[in-house]
Amino acid sequence: MSLGAVGIGVCFGLALVLTLWSLHRRFSFEENVVQVMATLGFAYITYYAAEVPGSSGVIAVVFCGLTAKAFGNDMINDQSTMNKFWDLVEHILNTVLFALGGLVWVEIISNQTRSYKFTGSDWGYLFALYALLTVIRGVLVAGFYPIVSRIGLKTNVKESVFIVWGGLRGAVGIALALAFDTATNRTDFTTQVFFMVGGIAFLTLFLNGVTAGPLLKRLGLADIGEKRKKITSQYDATITELTLVKLLHHLGEEEFQLVHFGVVCHHIPRLQKLSDDQLRAAIKMNKSHQPAHEYRAPKMQSFKSFVSSELAEELDSLASVSPADRVKSLFWTAASKKSYGSSTDLDSSTDVKEEDLIETRMAFVEMLISAFNKGIASGDIDARSISVVFALRWTLETEFVNVSNGLPIEDFSTLEETFKQVEKLSLEKDEEAQSPSTSRFSDTSFTKVLGMEKSQGREYHKIFRHIAVATALISNHRAAQKAFLDEFHANLGEAGQIVLQESHAQIQLAREHIASFNPADTMAALTHILCAMLLNNETAIVESYVDRGLLREIEAEHEIEQISHFLHEVRKCDHEQCKDGDSWIESEGTEITPLKG
DSSP states (O other): OHHHHHHHHHHHHHHHHHHHHHOOOTTOHHHHHHHHHHHHHHHHHHHHHHHTTTOOHHHHHHHHHHHHHHHHGGGOSOHHHHHHHHHHHHHHHHHHHHHHHHHHHHHHHTTSSSSSOOOHHHHHHHHHHHHHHHHHHHHHHHHHHHHHTTSTTOOOHHHHHHHHHTOOOOHHHHHHHHHHHHHSOOOHHHHHHHHHHHHHHHHIIIIIIHHHHHHHHHHTOSSOOHHHHHHHHHHHHHHHHHHHHHHHHHHTSGGGTTOOHHHHHHHOGGGSSOOHHHHHHHHHHHHHTSOTTTOOOOOGGGTTTTSOHHHHHHHHHHHOOOHHHHHHHHHHHHHHHHHHOOSOOOOOOSSOOHHHHHHHHHHHHHHHHHHHHHHHHHTSSOTTOHHHHHHHHHHHHHHHHHHHTTOOOOHHHHHHHHHHHHHHHTTTTGGGGTSOOOTTOSSSHHHHHHTOOOOOHHHHHHHHHHHHHHHHHHHHHHHHHHHHHHHHSTTOHHHHHHHHHHHHHHHHHHHHHHHTSOHHHHHHHHHHHHHHHHHHHHHHHHHHHHHTTSSOHHHHHHHHHHHHHHHHHHHTOOSTTOSOHHHHHHHHTOOOGGGGO
């Protein structure tokens, strides 16, 4: 029966390999999806094909998967989609399997639905079997130790001890026991078998699984080597540099020029120890990432409380770009765009037709929607801020309808009306605990810098959300404008110029809206919004390191857990921890190296 299942599994595995090979158009999304569904379909077909003649469907599926993995893995067009799909399926089916197995096991030990009644001796046999399986695993590992300690990656005594203890029993055993119990008439023997299999799975998960972490630490296997520590510390330094570059980039944007560097350092500890050379290198890198004519020099006054006057002057000079360089960059960019032209003829006539203007506006709004989605994915827009995300999404959908009916782009007005309705519905009651609060504050960095007190309680939360949604709108328009110019640079025409003028008008309205609030409130909100953006960017960097194989998943989990903690602190910050940035550094004993400069 088992050999038959193995043969069926291998045959269907080879058939799956042939199917994957035939779907060879790597850049066809439909074929990539078909490949994923083929793996799922063959799993079910293999199971039923093995069960019909009385073989084991579970064993057949296992060997089908092993065969497909061995011979067909390189034929998969989109490894990322395939892995993500099966990670999700594995999690779902494991949950279902263990839940079902647990229900059946509880039904058995309850002595209510089966003819066989369990006694104390059965539980004694279960614990004896658990101990015997551990001993057997130890004997096997010890028996092969002379071989495995000399070949391949090799192993040592500590690793062997953990291998013995880490032998968890679960999914396959429970699946076989369920199939065996279902396929028979549920005799006393099958009841005892399922009791033992389920009991062993429970004991290994509860005892071995829970104690595996402490045992790893006890054996010293959880510690990474010195060479690995040097590598990860280098990655950490790179993340710090990229975070600083991102900060400098945002300090060049008008809405973020007044953020307080001391508060940023409080919420992002990796910025607390910076050298003068790191600041210089980050400024140079930030300049290199943008064409000179598009470059927005960061306002370095945020750093002036933390550096010497000589270094402050040097940083200002280093961050600036001469008018000659801007003109030269603009000339070469215009020349290259004119040379290459554009594949899209948007509108080259001077007489603007209504239908051309409508199409241009619709194209721009689609770019706004794309920028919004990218902002959510990158963390520049906080997805946990329910009212902000809802208002922005609803506004963009409404604006698309409006421009398709011939109306100009006026999404700020639409956003204001939408946000008022959201506020009336009080969708943010639960979110208030996550947004920065200002209660109990008058002696804060924002108050000292501006000589004003901030609003209190609910009023501040409302202001915070208004500023968050306005900054998100500005960010979306800025990204959409860049994409729009990149796409239609050679044939912009008057329609394109009208659309860009409308977009600039929306940015100006959003900036005026931000400026209408108490400056202390504005500074507080923008500082914490920027902190959240920088922390989300750190998460994206760590995830990219994992995708590129630079960081191991366990190392990345530790980093992301720390970043998530800092992000949580930003969301619930009550500013008691954000008192005057200068005095905070001294009272906390935190060293920001530029202070020594």
